[in-house]
Amino acid sequence: xxxxxxxxxxxxxxxxxIAEGGLARPRIGIGGISIESSTFxxxxxxxxxxxxxxxAELRAYYPFLDAGRxxxxxxxxxxxxxxxxxxxxxxxxxxxxxMKDAIVAGIREQxxxxxxxxxxxxxMSVIGMVDAEGDLARAVRNALGPDTLISTSMDLHxxxxxxxxxxxxxxxxxxxxxxxxxxxxxxxxxxxLLARLxxxxxxxxxxxxxxxxxxPVPVLLPGEKTSTRLEPARGIYAQLPEIEKLDGVVDxxxxxxxxxxxxxxxxxxxxxxxxxxxxxxxESERVARMFWDAREDFVFVAETATLDGALAKALxxxxxxxxxxxxxxxxxxxxxxxxxxxxxxxxxERTELVDGTRMTLVASIFDSExxxxxxxxxxxxxxxxxxxxxxxxxxxxxxxITGQIFSxxxxxxxxxxxxxIAVGGLHTIITQRRKPFHRLDDFRMLGLDPENADIVVVKIxxxxxxxxxxxxxxxxxxxxxxxxxxxxxLGHRHLAAGVYPFxxxxxxxxxxxxxxxxxxxxxx
Numbered sequence: 001x002x003x004x005x006x007x008x009x010x011x012x013x014x015x016x017x018i019a020e021g022g023l024a025r026p027r028i029g030i031g032g033i034s035i036e037s038s039t040f041x042x043x044x045x046x047x048x049x050x051x052x053x054x055x056a057e058l059r060a061y062y063p064f065l066d067a068g069r070x071x072x073x074x075x076x077x078x079x080x081x082x083x084x085x086x087x088x089x090x091x092x093x094x095x096x097x098x099m100k101d102a103i104v105a106g107i108r109e110q111x112x113x114x115x116x117x118x119x120x121x122x123x124m125s126v127i128g129m130v131d132a133e134g135d136l137a138r139a140v141r142n143a144l145g146p147d148t149l150i151s152t153s154m155d156l157h158x159x160x161x162x163x164x165x166x167x168x169x170x171x172x173x174x175x176x177x178x179x180x181x182x183x184x185x186x187x188x189x190x191x192x193l194l195a196r197l198x199x200x201x202x203x204x205x206x207x208x209x210x211x212x213x214x215x216p217v218p219v220l221l222p223g224e225k226t227s228t229r230l231e232p233a234r235g236i237y238a239q240l241p242e243i244e245k246l247d248g249v250v251d252x253x254x255x256x257x258x259x260x261x262x263x264x265x266x267x268x269x270x271x272x273x274x275x276x277x278x279x280x281x282x283e284s285e286r287v288a289r290m291f292w293d294a295r296e297d298f299v300f301v302a303e304t305a306t307l308d309g310a311l312a313k314a315l316x317x318x319x320x321x322x323x324x325x326x327x328x329x330x331x332x333x334x335x336x337x338x339x340x341x342x343x344x345x346x347x348x349e350r351t352e353l354v355d356g357t358r359m360t361l362v363a364s365i366f367d368s369e370x371x372x373x374x375x376x377x378x379x380x381x382x383x384x385x386x387x388x389x390x391x392x393x394x395x396x397x398x399x400x401i402t403g404q405i406f407s408x409x410x411x412x413x414x415x416x417x418x419x420x421i422a423v424g425g426l427h428t429i430i431t432q433r434r435k436p437f438h439r440l441d442d443f444r445m446l447g448l449d450p451e452n453a454d455i456v457v458v459k460i461x462x463x464x465x466x467x468x469x470x471x472x473x474x475x476x477x478x479x480x481x482x483x484x485x486x487x488x489x490l491g492h493r494h495l496a497a498g499v500y501p502f503x504x505x506x507x508x509x510x511x512x513x514x515x516x517x518x519x520x521x522x523x524x
Contacts, residue, residue: 012064012184012191015074015198022198026114029144030058031080031103033096033136034121036087036157038260038335040490041482043089043391044127050083052099058082064187071187074194075115080106082119086414086434087335089391089482090125091132100136107143115149115193116140118168119186122158123258130263130494134163141167149208151193153186155179157223157258160214161265169209169517170196171271173253175237177228178464192250206516210250210273213284213512217268218499219295222259222485224328224461224476227301232294236287243283248276254287260335260483262492267499281512288510295500300485301462302326302476307346310475314455315352320472322450325457329481330392331436334461336483337392338366338434341399343457343479344388347426348401354424358454363437364429365399366415371432374419379405385421387430395480401428407447420446425454438464461485 018024037045058079059065065072081102085091107113118140126132141150151170154160156177165171170192174185196208226233236254243252255269268291272284305313307325314323330340344362347353353360370387377383384402403423410417416432427448429437437443437458443450450456450470461483463471478485488501498506 012187015070015191015194018198023114024198025074025076026194026197027076027078027112028115028117028193029078029080029107029110029113030117030119031082031106031140032119033083033099033124034119035085035091036121036123036155036258036335037090037125038087038482039090039125039262040260040484041089041335041337041392043337043482044092045085045088045090045095046092047095047098049085049088050095050099051085052081052083053079054081055079062186062190063183064190071190071194074198078110078113080110086436087333088434089335089337090127093127093129096126096132100139104139104143107140111144113144113148115151115197116144117190117193118150118152120152120154120158122154122160122173122255123261125261125263131161131163131265133158134161134167134265137164137167149193149196151189153189154255155182156254156256158255159257159263159265159267160255160269160271165212165214165271166517170251170273171212171253172251173255175228175240177223177226177233177256178462180465188251196250209516210275211277211280211514211516213272213280213514215270215284215288215510215512217270217288217291217510218496218506218508219268219291220257220259220266220487220495220499220502221298222461222487223256223334224301224485225298226256227462229462230299230301232297236290236294239287239290243272243287246279246283248279249274249283252283252287254291259487260490262494264494264496266495277514281514284512285510292508292510300476302474304476304478307343307477307479310477311350313473313475322453322470322472323455324463324467324471324474325455326461326463326474326476327457327459327479328461328476329479329484330394330459331461331481331483332434332459333436334483336459336481338364338459339388339390340392340394340481341365341388342394342396342481343477344428345396345399347457348399348423353426353455356424358425359452360426360455360457361443361448361450361453362426362428362457363443363459364431364435366431366434368416368432370430371417371419374405374421374430375408375417377405379408381405383421385430392482403428409446412445418446420448436460439466440470
């Protein structure tokens with residue numbers, strides 16, 4: 001979470017020349033809050049969950065603003081405050097208020113600004129609020145004033161509420177799931193902002209603003225059913241760069257929406273921005289219709305099964321190895337608490353996994369007290385620990401584990417201290433703090449060898465690239481937790497009417513709302 005992004009992901013082309021009347025070196029602020037938070041998880045994301053960057057540290061987070069790069073030299077950048085967290089439960093109201101107030105104070109103290117890069121996720125929930133990003137956008141707009149151009153970069157699992165739509169000028173989101181293009185998207189948002197500010201506007205701020213064609217699509221599906229590795233999402237997202245090439249278009253984006261929050265804004269959206277009203281209206285409604293018509297065609301990114309079914313495949317004599325099992329219900333990168341013990345409890349009861357005949361790696365459970373007890377005992381000692389379910393007690397509760405301490409590793413920026421407990425061949429990772437395991441080095445640093453394991457069980461949904469390449473075969477296990485893939489059993493109560501699959505009989509108009517900020521109207 002704290003690592004600097006890889007600079008090799010930068011991809012945007014050169015900026016267009018400064019037009020007559022355009023701004024040669026606009027003043028641009030940077031700020032925002034980024035978290036994906038499940039309202040079905042008992043976890044609360046407080047101050048400790050967020051990495052807050054300010055000033056030079058915040059600017060350094062964006063490699064495309066490194067000294068000597070074109071975007072860096074094209075503006076006077078004023079990085080204010082940005083908070084970023086691993087996905088989790090809803091945000092503590094005090095935590096949200098402090099970050100929001102810091103952003104607003106920074107705008108008032110260091111403004112005015114010609115532009116603002118509003119870096120958010122789009123699926124932040126705050127306890128006691130509905131539409132937190134809409135609230136934040138209103139506060140930012142009020143502080144900036146009506147003339148500042150705001151460009152917003154978002155995750156495709158975010159939501160574009162009316163409030164958010166109305167307060168910002170440029171919106172874009174990722175086009176890949178898994179999100180290999182996340183940094184590219186932030187660069188695209190900045191590139192588009194600069195292009196508008198450098199364009200010929202005759203000093204008229206209104207002319208800088210593109211029109212927005214916004215179409216809500218009443219479909220809400222888990223990300224594991226909408227991966228861009230597969231159709232129909234792959235084909236829908238392939239439309240976007242082609243639309244962007246059309247005259248009069250600035251950007252085309254599709255948001256899947258966030259499935260594990262229970263708010264009226266949670267659904268899919270299509271937004272096309274540009275200067276040609278007819279084109280952006282036509283294209284936004286066309287893509288929205290594609291999405292709606294394909295709603296029953298979305299499938300899980302991999303073969304699914306119960307945990308027992310996944311284990312039966314992984315333990316079969318002809319199973320390819322390493323066999324990866326996705327423990328999807330407690331996926332921390334979707335907002336799960338990360339300490340649900342149900343899957344680990346099931347694994348410990350399987351003799352063939354603990355008798356030492358095969359190597360199984362399990363990532364992970366966070367429990368600072370269990371880690372402290374293991375550290376006190378030391379490597380090589382046999383211990384009995386109680387671990388997990390301190391945040392989300394789920395269907396099993398805290399789990400007693402008796403095994404040998406295989407390794408103790410300090411210093412991970414996200415996890416803190418990590419211990420590995422071996423019960424025969426079953427190696428369980430327990431971390432001091434919540435951490436997702438996406439990279440092979442996450443295992444290697446603990447003395448584990450994922451390439452030579454028989455089975456790797458990881459709390460995730462669709463596999464991130466390194467795990468995907470690791471897996472000789474894999475199953476998406478439909479396990480319980482705060483981000484359960486079976487949305488209908490979670491109990492949503494506050495979604496908008498007609499959202500599929502909760503209301504399968506819906507028949508939406510899919511008509512674009514088109515306009516500039518503050519003057520949106522339904523398309524004819």
